[in-house]
Amino acid sequence: MDHTEAFARWLASEAPHGTVQGLFAGFCQEVVRSGIPVWRASLGLEVLHPEVSGWQHVWTNESLSVRGSDRATAATSPSYLNSPTRIVDETARPFRRRLEAPLPDLPLLEELRLAGATDYVMYPLPFLDQTRTAVISFATQHPQGFDAISFDRLEFGAKLLSPYLERHVLRRIAVDLLDTYVGPRTGQRIIEGRVDRGAVEMIEAAIWFADLRGFTFLSEQAPIPVVLTHLNAWFGIIGEVVEAHGGEVLKFIGDAVLAIFPNSGEHDRMAACRRALAAAQEFCRRSEAENVLRRSSGSPPLEHGLALHVGEVAYGNVGASRRLDFTVIGPAVNRASRLLDLAKRLNRPVLVSHALAREVDHPLVDLGRHQLRDVEKPQRVFTLPEQDLV
Template sequence: MQDGLPPDWDCRPIADRHRAGLEALGLWLVDATRRPVPLKGLFPGFCERVAQTIVPAWRIHIGLEVLHPEISGTMLVWSDETIEFGERARQGVMQSTGYLTSPTKIVDDTERAYRRRLDGDVGDMPLLQELQQQGSTDYLITPLPFLDTSRTRFLSFATRQPGGFDDDDLKALDTAARLFSPYAERQVWKRIALDLLDTYVGARTSQRIVEGQIERGEVDWIEAAIWLADMRAFTRRSETNAIRDVVAMLNGWFGDMGVAIEAEGGEILKFIGDAVLAIFPVTAETDRGTACAAALAAAEAFCAKVDATNAERGLAGPDAVDFGIGLHLGEIAYGNIGAARRLDFTVIGPAVNRASRLEELTKTLRRRVLVSEPFRDACGRPLLDLGRHVLRDVEGTHRIFGIG
């Protein structure tokens, strides 16, 4: 057939001329993966062996969809013995012209391999037009036989050999893809697991979970600068605005805060309604002063961002977004707390309570950011002394400081 695949092409036996190369490829994959190896490290060797010992493909492309809030998928393209890595943004990718006019879309829709000879008209597929201009004579894309068939996963092959692929070549390439598939799927699931953990519990916490800290009640005592922030008048806003607008507002609020916190090395642990709990841990590499200075810099950056956003949107008075942030330095219990089958990796302790009470006090003192005396002492920056104040449910009075 000029275009498409011959009938029962995938049921035909492997040709003798391909058998030795495929057997060697399978043995190499087993040996190469005895030790953990990333896909970037495994894929070039796979491509070289396919091109040199099985079918002379000059370009081999693997595309794998992942679960990530910002990234749709990853790809590796081996061409003329060079390797290119790329990631696609999630937003709008399935509606993009590049996807809708691609062979990938055909494979996603049909769950079947697609072959196109490139010695004639290739229609309105920009990728195939580009490959044709680069001297390709034939193209095959095949879905990888993952257990999870709900996401994009494919290998494609292009050749410059005169006449393109014969029927035996197609069978050999499909077999090579099937040999590689289990290793690719293992990498995808690892990437998905780590990305989801990072997304929902944060990078530091996800690392602890992966390392096995999953038993209920298992906690570590750590020292950290603690950040507790809360939006002003959120109840009024949620009562008087459509839920879609409230969600958009919260996403903007959390997004800007996340940028400020992460830029200074902090980590968001929890969203509590419209409130945010974050930490800037004290470690062997980060002393108390550095952790507190980072938290204060993040608070100042966030204040500036909120002011700029309010100005851009013409928001003033009660319509302007406002907030309070409490910053404290202390020891916290960091670990697994919850029910037997529903755990939460979080922080608790008197230090967290004090950060929360400082945030409450911002309303009374009409200050956006309040810090405790231990935080001020460690920070090493001159701050505004606001006197001694009572913190709810905390014994005694406490010196409180603000930023100018």
């Protein structure tokens, strides 16, 4: 059995396909076992994530390291602009450099040369999707570098490995996009195949409904970039706070946010309500701290309304046959929405329903009974003490 057939059999039958890290490390070990003198190998894979541009995996006989790159700076960073990766991205061709003399134009290769490397080659991986970076490189410390047979085997091995790696990348992109646009809990359900229209499950959750006050006026008066900066600053605080307390933002609706804190167990109603209330307290503190900075710079403050309720909701798919929304619906969501309307009428930043107030041990201020739109009887509502709002 020749090297190519042996490697193909390994990929099909023995390779650890569970993770990119395991697959890449196993591949490198097989390459070395086949007699190719690889000292260091690197795998660069670009993904589609709002914060991370991609991942670089670096293997040696001693270790495997993984490092992410910041999406905001990846394409303009000196480490990319002065790298073999940029050259391969732009030419779509293999890149080779003997490391016999100083390489001031390519700092990474100079670093490898000083560490004893004598030869370096990078190949573009033949992914079906050619719009993102996918490269693999090899370096050796062998005095004569790589010979022609080694180059042929490395290039063919990379081609055999490529579809397995692309499968991982495509799944990572799908998961990251779902996490980004619908949240990790909801995204997991979609990945699992829960995409039937009208298919819902009944869950109990604390409900968080918030909106940004004065947004219409701001939109009429300020340039769009200023409006977007204002809105993203506010959404950013909410997203961080909700996630930190175990909740999930389900959707952004104009200048409003719907989030839930699901019960994680049969008797976890109280814990979900406490997490939602703790998130509200932190949100108020962080909003006030942000407003201090905004006022000092002449920017408009971030004024908000926030309603907290708890109850059973239908969690699942609604929408058109080819355009679905994974959300929560039900009387509890409607009441949270009406409670948010009341918060605006009462000029209160936070209102808490009686149902949720019963589940927490934090002192709240009783505001008495108030009529909610489309709700038959007046409802008792509460707010946070003054010290929790600043």
